[in-house]
Amino acid sequence: MKNYQVAVVGSGPSGASAAFHLAKAGLSVVILEKEKLPRYKVCGGGFVYRGRKEMPFDISEVVDLECNAIDIYMGRDLHFKTKRKEPIVSLVMRDTFDELMVRNAKALGVEVIQNCKVKSLHKVEDLTAIETSSGLLYSNYIIAADGVYSQVAKMAGWKEDTRTLIPALEYEIHVPTSDFERLSKEIRFDIDAIPSGYGWCFPKKNHLSVGVAALLKDNNKIKQYCEEYIKFLGIEEVISIERHGYQIPVTPRLDGFVKNNVFLIGDAAGFADPLTAEGISNAILSGRLAANAIAKANGDTRLAGKLYETLITNSMMPELLTSMKLAKLFYGNKMARKFLLKNYGQRFSEALTDIFMGEKNYPKDINQKIKQKMKSLLF
Ligand SMILES: Cc1cc2nc3c(=O)[nH]c(=O)nc-3n(C[C@H](O)[C@H](O)[C@H](O)COP(=O)(O)OP(=O)(O)OC[C@H]3O[C@@H](n4cnc5c(N)ncnc54)[C@H](O)[C@@H]3O)c2cc1C
Incomplete structure (x- = not known):
């Protein structure tokens, strides 16, 4: 019988972070990931410095571009530029970034099972039996790091989804050299590129990640706004384009983050920033907080849950609530x-x-x- 102290479902930044810190504290950990790694993740890949400076290992090998300045525009008239000594935003592609995080967790002894979809959970005395597409395993704790559509949260008893999910599009665009040179000089945010939201143009190594997000509510014209935004950026010719869409949870759940030894982190919990929709840094932070709580509780599952809820209430919630306002x-x-x-x-x-x-x-x-x-x- 395969038995672990902690099973982490999902190998995104939240799951990889939790696994890393749990293994560092000496616990036996498995990551269960439904995809084969590295896998594409719909994301602008803008990793802000507040997350980067807390990373326990160097990530420079997967950073396409470091941006010490950002440009915020509103229409054609208003433009504000800010500059800092350190990179305000590090631009990454999520396949390589997430894989690097998983590799670092693996180096500490974390087992990673890919192509392994979690299908159901059943309580068996103190343990949880996890039925996956690769077989059955058992664990004392489960960490749900399975993203915005978290099935694990449903399996564990979260009945209603109390998060606010907003739609966002992300297009990976190859453009002619002249446009790439022009647009790769800055990382730009365009307020009102979409009503109640913004657009972004993030240069990567050889292409542009262009997207729009409607921050307050669903927008059924979101595709049209994205096409218009591409034109607004002056992109007339496109060599290749990959169009992706996904959702971002911009408010946290209202009915707790721990149930039946299952801990929610990252998008599964609803920890993306409500004002900016930036989710990577809080995903990583919440993974670390869950790991700290579980390690500190030393096998006392009830205490671990209490510790995690307290850590979230004291550190992340005040920020999220103000950002919501x-x-x-x-x-x-x-x-x-x-x-x-x-x-x-x-x-x-x-x-x-x-x-x-x-x-x-x-x-x-x-x-x-x-x-x-x-x-x-x-x-
Ligand atoms: C268009 C768009 C642009 C964005 N841009 C940015 C940005 O520039 N900067 C930023 O900070 N944030 C951005 N975000 C938000 C960011 O992508 C998320 O907040 C972040 O990925 C959350 O990480 P996570 O680890 O919680 O979940 P994810 O990264 O979604 O990882 C979840 C993992 O769980 C796996 N999984 C799911 N179900 C199962 C299952 N049943 N069994 C096993 N595995 C499973 C998935 O395959 C996946 O690998 C953007 C989001 C979108 C949609």
């Missing part, structure tokens, strides 16, 4: 958004960059601050 304010009203960027665009961009860098948190009393600012401007 900001996202509502920012994307909810076009006039207010334009007013904010016209008058405070550079300050807004600097503050966002500080958050990307992990140098500042979201301001806690954000509603109060905005009210004060509006008052001082009006009177």
